[in-house]
Amino acid sequence: xxxxxxxxxxLLLVFLGLLVLTGITVYVAKNINFGSLALNITVALAIAxxxxxxxxxxxxxxxxxxxxxxxxxxxxIPFLILAIGIMVWDINxxxxxxxxxxx
Amino acid sequence: MSTSTVTNKKLHDGSKWGNPGPMVYDMSKFGMWLFLGTExxxxxxxxxxxxxxxxxxxxxxxxxxxxxxxxxxxxxxIILIFSSFTVAWAIECIKKNKVKMMNxxxxxxxxxxxxxxxxxxxxxxxxxxxGNLKLANMQWLGGTGRAVAESAVPSMFFFIYFxxxxxxxxxxxxxxxxxxxxxxxxxxxHFHSGWYTPVEIGGxxxxxVDLIWIYLFPLLYLVA
Amino acid sequence: xxxxxxxHNENFLSRKGVxxxxxxxxxxRIGIMYLVAxxxxxxxxxxxxxxxxxxxxxxxxxxxxxNTYNIFFTMHGSIMIFxxxxxxxxxxxxxxxxxxxxGAKDVAFPVINRLSFQLYVVGVIIIGFGLLSxxxxxxxxxxxxxxxxxxxVISLAAGAFVLGFASILxxxxxxxxxxxxxxxxxxxxxxxxxxxxxxxxxxxxxxxxPVIGITLLLLIFERIFGVGFFNPELGGDPVLFQHFFWFxxxxxxxxxxxxxxxxxxxxxxxxxxxxxxxxxxxxxxxxAIAAVSFIVWAHHLFTSSLSTTVAIAFSFLTFLVAxxxxxxxxxxxxxxxxxxxxxxxxxxxxxxxxxxxAIGGLTGLYLGAVGVDIPLHDTYFxxxxxxxTIQGGTVISLMGALYYWWPxxxxxxxxxxxxxxxxxxxxxxxxxxxxPQFIMGISGMPRRYFDYVxxxxxxxxxxxxxxxxxxxxxxxxxTNIFASTWTGKKCxxxxxxxxxxxxxxxxPPPEHNFHDIPTVTEWPYEYGRxxx
Numbered sequence: 102x103x104x105x106x107x108x109x110x111x112l113l114l115v116f117l118g119l120l121v122l123t124g125i126t127v128y129v130a131k132n133i134n135f136g137s138l139a140l141n142i143t144v145a146l147a148i149a150x151x152x153x154x155x156x157x158x159x160x161x162x163x164x165x166x167x168x169x170x171x172x173x174x175x176x177x178i179p180f181l182i183l184a185i186g187i188m189v190w191d192i193n194x195x196x197x198x199x200x201x202x203x204x
Numbered sequence: 205m206s207t208s209t210v211t212n213k214k215l216h217d218g219s220k221w222g223n224p225g226p227m228v229y230d231m232s233k234f235g236m237w238l239f240l241g242t243e244x245x246x247x248x249x250x251x252x253x254x255x256x257x258x259x260x261x262x263x264x265x266x267x268x269x270x271x272x273x274x275x276x277x278x279x280x281x282i283i284l285i286f287s288s289f290t291v292a293w294a295i296e297c298i299k300k301n302k303v304k305m306m307n308x309x310x311x312x313x314x315x316x317x318x319x320x321x322x323x324x325x326x327x328x329x330x331x332x333x334x335g336n337l338k339l340a341n342m343q344w345l346g347g348t349g350r351a352v353a354e355s356a357v358p359s360m361f362f363f364i365y366f367x368x369x370x371x372x373x374x375x376x377x378x379x380x381x382x383x384x385x386x387x388x389x390x391x392x393x394h395f396h397s398g399w400y401t402p403v404e405i406g407g408x409x410x411x412x413v414d415l416i417w418i419y420l421f422p423l424l425y426l427v428a
Numbered sequence: 429x430x431x432x433x434x435x436h437n438e439n440f441l442s443r444k445g446v447x448x449x450x451x452x453x454x455x456x457r458i459g460i461m462y463l464v465a466x467x468x469x470x471x472x473x474x475x476x477x478x479x480x481x482x483x484x485x486x487x488x489x490x491x492x493x494x495n496t497y498n499i500f501f502t503m504h505g506s507i508m509i510f511x512x513x514x515x516x517x518x519x520x521x522x523x524x525x526x527x528x529x530x531g532a533k534d535v536a537f538p539v540i541n542r543l544s545f546q547l548y549v550v551g552v553i554i555i556g557f558g559l560l561s562x563x564x565x566x567x568x569x570x571x572x573x574x575x576x577x578x579x580x581v582i583s584l585a586a587g588a589f590v591l592g593f594a595s596i597l598x599x600x601x602x603x604x605x606x607x608x609x610x611x612x613x614x615x616x617x618x619x620x621x622x623x624x625x626x627x628x629x630x631x632x633x634x635x636x637x638p639v640i641g642i643t644l645l646l647l648i649f650e651r652i653f654g655v656g657f658f659n660p661e662l663g664g665d666p667v668l669f670q671h672f673f674w675f676x677x678x679x680x681x682x683x684x685x686x687x688x689x690x691x692x693x694x695x696x697x698x699x700x701x702x703x704x705x706x707x708x709x710x711x712x713x714x715x716a717i718a719a720v721s722f723i724v725w726a727h728h729l730f731t732s733s734l735s736t737t738v739a740i741a742f743s744f745l746t747f748l749v750a751x752x753x754x755x756x757x758x759x760x761x762x763x764x765x766x767x768x769x770x771x772x773x774x775x776x777x778x779x780x781x782x783x784x785x786a787i788g789g790l791t792g793l794y795l796g797a798v799g800v801d802i803p804l805h806d807t808y809f810x811x812x813x814x815x816x817t818i819q820g821g822t823v824i825s826l827m828g829a830l831y832y833w834w835p836x837x838x839x840x841x842x843x844x845x846x847x848x849x850x851x852x853x854x855x856x857x858x859x860x861x862x863x864p865q866f867i868m869g870i871s872g873m874p875r876r877y878f879d880y881v882x883x884x885x886x887x888x889x890x891x892x893x894x895x896x897x898x899x900x901x902x903x904x905x906x907t908n909i910f911a912s913t914w915t916g917k918k919c920x921x922x923x924x925x926x927x928x929x930x931x932x933x934x935x936p937p938p939e940h941n942f943h944d945i946p947t948v949t950e951w952p953y954e955y956g957r958x959x960x
Contacts, residue, residue, distance in 0.1 A: 109296050116289040123281050123421075127274065130426035138262050138427070145422035152418045160292040161411045169607065170237050177241040180635055180722060181248040185255050187726065187738070188671050192256050194735030221453075221534055222940070227608070231536045235604045238634055242596055246638040249672055253646075253657065256668060342653045360663050363655040367646070 108159070115159040122152050218399040229401045236405050240412050243375075247416055250368055254423060257360045268361035269428035271336055276327040277425035280320050281417065287316030288414040291383070291407045298400040303390065306403070310387045313410065317380045324373055340366050365424050372420060375413050382406045439936040453538035456937060458545050459523030460837065462515055465548065467906060469511035470823075474899055476504035481861075481895040484888050487880055497878040498564040499579070505567030510588050511552060513822055514680060517687035518633070519544070519598050521829050522626045524837065526602060528930040529620045531611025531948060533940045536604040544597040551591035558583030566876065568677070571658035571669040575650045582651055585644040592637045592644075595683075599633030602626055611929075613948035617711075620928045620952050621704065624711040625690025628718040629683045636683075636722070640676035643669065667732050674725040682721040684818055685785075686714055688825030689756055692778045695832050696760055698926045699775035700767025701956040706759035713752035720748050730798050731805045739798050746796035753789055757782060768956070772924075773847035777828030780855050784820030788813060791866070806876075809869025812862045820858060827854070827902075830909050835923050839935035840916030846908045853901030860894025927952040 126148040135141050158164045163171055218225030258265050294309035331337055340362035386406040389395065395403060440456045449457055480500050483492050492500065527535050535541050558580040565574040565581055574581050606627045610619070619627075646657050647669070656662025658669040697704040704710065726734055726742040734742075760782055769775070791813040794800050804810065835841050864887035865873075873884050880888065922931040929952070933941060 107296055107300065109293065112289060112292050112296065116285065119285045119289075120282065123278065123285065126422060126426065127278055130422070130428075131274070138266055142258075142422070142427055145426050146419070149419050149422050153415050156288060156411055156415050156418065160288050160414075161408055166233075170234055173234065173241065174237045177244040177248070177635065180245060181251070183722065184248055184639070184675055185252045188252050188668070189255050189259060191671070191726065191735050191738040192665070192668075193259060194737050195733065221538055231604050231608045234608065235537060235540075235600055238600045238603060239596075242600075242634055242638040245635060246642045249639050249642045249675075252672075253668065256665065257663075260665075261663070340655060342655060344653070360656070363657060367649060367655075367657075371645075 108162075108165075111159055115155050118155060119152055122148055122155075216394045216396075216399050218401055225399050225401075229399075229404075232401050232405055233408070236408050240408065243412055243416075247368075247371075247419075250364065250371070251419070251423075254364050254368075257364065258427075261360065264359055265361045265427055267428075268336075268339065268359045268365075269424065269426075271334065271339075272365070272425050272428070273327065273330065274425050274428075276323060276330075277421055280323050280327075281421050283316050283320050283323070284414045284417050287313045287320075288411050290316070291410050295400065295403055295407050298390075298395050298403055299397055301397045303393065303395065306395070307387060307390045310383060310390060310403075314380060314383050314387065317376055317383070317410075320376060321373065321380075324369070336362050337366070342366060368420055368424065372413070372416055375416070379406075379410045379413050382409055438938060439934065440939045441936050442939075453534070453542045454939065455523050455527050455535050455538065455541060456837075458541055459520050459525075461545055462523060462548070463520035465545075465552070466512045466515055466520060469507050469552075471903070471906075473504055473507035473512055474902065476500050476507065478895055478899050480504060481892040483878065484880070485892040486889070487882055487885055489879070494878040495564065498566075498876075499562045501876060502563050502566055502584075506555070506563075506584060506588070509567050510555070510591050513684045513818060514591070514595060515548065515598070516684055516822060517691065517826055517829060518602070518626055518629055518683065519548075519594075520826075521691070521833060522602060522687060523598070525833065525930050526623055526626050527605060527609070528933065528937060528941050529623050529928050530606060530609060531614055531929050531942065531946050532605060532609040533942060533945070535601045536609055537601050540597050541601050544594045544601070547590055547594035547597070551587045551589075551594060553587075554583055554590060555587030558587065568673060569644070569647060569669075570673075571647065571650070571666045572660065574647060575659055582648055585647050589641055589644045589648075592641045595633050596637045599630035599637070602630040603634060606630075611945050611948055615948075617708070618948055618951040619711070621693035621707070621710055621714075622687070622690035622928075625686045625693070625714045628714040629686040632679045632683050632686075632718050632721060636676045636679040639672060640680075643672040643676070646672075667729065667734075670729050670732055671726070674728040675722075678725040678728065679718075679721040681818065682717055684822045686717060688781065688785075688822040689714070691825045691829045691832070692760065692781050693756075694926075694928065695774050695778040695828055696763050697953050697955055698832075698924050699770045699772060699778070700764050701770070702763055702767040703953040703955055704759070705762035705765075706755070707951065707953065709755050710759050713755045716752040717749065720745070720752065724749060724796075727796055727798075727801070730801045743796060743798040747793065749796075750789065750793055757786060757789075771848075772831075773842070773844060773851055774828045774832035774924075776848065776851045776855075777824050777831065780851070781821060781825045781828065784816055784824060784858070788816030788818075788820055791816065803872075804869060806874055807869040808865040808873045808875055811875050812865035812869060815862050815865075820862075823902075824854070824858075827851075827905060830906070832924070833930075834909050834912065835916070835919050836930055836935050836937075838913045838916070839918055839920075840912050840914075841919035841923060842909050842912035842916055847905070850901050850905035850908055853897055854905060855901075857894050857896070857898030857901050861891050861898055862894070864888070864891045864894075927954060 126145055129148075130141070130145060135144060157174070161174075163174055166174070218228045220228050223231070290309045291313045294306045294313065297303075297306040297309060339359040342363075383406050386402050389402060440454055449461060452458065479492070480497065483490050483497060483500075523535070523541070527533070561578075561580045563574075563577065563579045563581045563584045565577055565579070565584075569581065569585060574585075606619075606623060649655055650657060650659065656664040658664045658666050660666055693704060693710055724742060724746045726738055727746045730739055730743075791809070795804060795810060795813060831842065831847060868884050868887045868891075869875075871884070873880060873887075919935070921933070921935050924931070929946065929948075930937070932946070
């Protein structure tokens with residue numbers, strides 16, 4: 102079970118990378134406007150996803166895991182996308198119809 | 205897995221129910237990943253709620269988030285990333301039989317977790333002080349329902365903020381409990397390069413807490 | 429092992445005493461505890477159903493008022509769903525036989541398995557507290573009413589939340605067990621179909637259950653803290669609750685039905701002495717059902733201001749479920765074709781399953797079509813459809829499983845004659861209860877109403893009579909099978925001449941199932957081709 106090889110160097114690099122990405126995302130959010138709120142949040146989420154991937158691949162060892170564990174590790178992601186996608190699609194489609202404004 | 209390197213008389217090889225240690229390691233890791241999947245889906249619905257209300261009222265989200273302190277958020281992000289690094293390092297150490305180093309790193313991780321919570325406490329206190337809690341319309345109803353708007357313009361953003369960070373904080377507490385349990389076992393000398401499954405499992409859970417925070421940070425603090 | 433010489437006399441039931449049961453991590457004991465717990469819940473839920481039917485026997489108020497009626501149908505629904513049918517076959521017979529069928533000594537995490545049952549008990553206790561002021565929201569907790577109702581919604585929701593955890597732990601355990609603990613030679617293509625179905629259902633449990641957890645938690649927050657996630661007065665969206673709720677609660681009906689299909693796939697080849705037809709098709713259709721189950725949930729929202737585009741899309745997606753289901757049904761029929769059919773009680777239940785579930789499934793297609801659903805929504809048609817699939821499917825199959833496997837658990841045979849008679853009572857009672865409900869539903873009788881117009885009086889009367897027959901049938905059938913534990917004749921290790929691994933070990937099974945882990949060399953469905 103001990104893989105023998107030390108991954109310490111990779112871990113350290115990933116840690117530094119994560120710090121840099123955190124800095125970038127804060128700087129971008131404070132100083133750069135991409136033109137629309139939606140675009141800004143997309144950029145922030147893209148950076149977050151990059152960070153999350155790094156954590157999963159290196160800190161959580163996914164890079165060195167078997168195919169079985171990798172496939173089950175990502176199994177929730179399609180369902181996450183499904184839930185967000187369809188519910189947002191539905192709500193988007195009926196803006197104006199399903200606006201429960203009681204005032 | 206070789207047992208020759210272990211001189212300890214009480215050998216913890218992780219065997220359980222007739223399953224050899226490596227098999228337990230394999231199964232536990234698999235089971236933990238499945239469990240992490242369920243955790244992600246638990247947060248997924250909150251993210252879905254976030255997405256929907258964001259689309260309905262982007263301006264509210266934009267303006268409300270301004271009342272949050274990015275400094276608090278950034279410090280907590282760095283704390284969590286660092287603790288995630290130390291716990292991953294701890295696993296590298298135990299693979300090399302460096303038990304003492306692993307224990308030290310676990311202590312650092314736990315201290316980071318506590319620091320996160322302390323930081324969060326001050327942040328919450330600040331929120332209450334400047335009235336964000338009122339905006340979330342949080343009030344004690346004692347289970348009777350029948351909510352009335354506390355403030356003139358209740359903000360969905362703050363409700364989502366408090367629920368997300370609250371549930372995340374609960375996960376931090378659970379993770380701290382897990383890591384403390386692992387640390388106690390580590391100090392007792394249960395782990396060596398041939399058996400460190402609980403360290404790895406506890407570490408995976410702690411990384412998940414970090415993973416969730418990585419998304420919470422931009423969604424809550426950086427939308428302003 | 430020192431006790432090896434006693435191996436044949438000792439079995440997992442040898443050690444007596446309550447404490448032995450409470451502390452046991454043996455999957456068979458946990459399975460039996462689950463079985464007893466769900467059957468008790470079934471009887472309690474059934475009593476509520478009979479009380480409802482009694483009230484509905486004649487028009488007007490007979491013996492309970494409208495509010496009590498609301499409470500009773502909530503209790504009927506939530507007990508049946510959360511306490512009985514969701515753990516159902518998975519936690520009972522899945523626990524007892526899944527490890528044996530794949531040739532393992534136990535599940536992957538025995539302590540977590542025990543924790544699952546402990547959580548189940550805790551959940552039941554929390555729900556029990558709620559009985560002080562029982563909820564009246566229906567088992568679906570729809571907001572905004574559930575956020576405002578003066579009854580104890582919190583304890584029901586919190587109980588269901590804890591039960592969800594129990595469900596996740598069971599599912600997780602089974603997925604890991606099937607992946608990691610199969611005996612040598614037990615390839616995926618040699619797994620019994622019961623294992624395939626439990627595996628697919630476990631996947632759904634693991635993926636869907638956290639969603640209901642967070643939904644109920646939000647509902648509890650709403651009631652305790654007054655926040656408005658689903659409250660339109662505070663900017664929330666009540667339809668979002670329905671989205672969240674059905675994102676779990678539609679897949680969950682496949683958690684209920686998939687294991688039932690697995691039981692039928694086991695029973696049919698044994699009692700027609702023929703290899704199962706289309707093994708791979710049946711196995712993969714289980715996985716397909718699990719996958720498709722996640723993309724149909726919005727068909728519950730057709731009348732809840734779902735946008736038209738989404739409604740049409742979901743209508744088509746809903747039809748997709750019919751494909752893997754029909755694949756199973758046709759393969760079962762092909763298995764029967766030309767077989768030497770032996771109409772023992774388990775086989776009768778299995779055949780009843782195919783018949784009743786086909787009706788339930790086909791009426792589901794009516795409801796899946798968005799245009800037809802608009803008038804039929806919230807009528808007795810839906811009630812009848814649901815009971816044909818879940819009761820006619822899962823409960824009938826659970827009864828079949830009881831008659832098929834209980835002789836294995838105890839080593840004693842039940843009384844066949846009573847078995848057949850009680851089966852007939854159940855079958856006749858069931859159809860008499862629910863066929864009138866189909867007719868009423870099409871004629872416009874709304875569900876969950878405490879009173880009705882006189883036109884429906886005859887149908888309601890028939891339905892109530894059917895419900896009584898059904899109740900008598902179930903109680904006597906369950907009594908018959910449990911009585912066999914003490915009064916039945918010893919029946920040997922393999923009374924049905926079946927091939928799956930559980931029949932190759934002594935009855936009752938020894939504590940660790942197998943003395944030596946077996947090596948599997950063939951699939952278990954070689955019936956009729958070889959002598960014996």
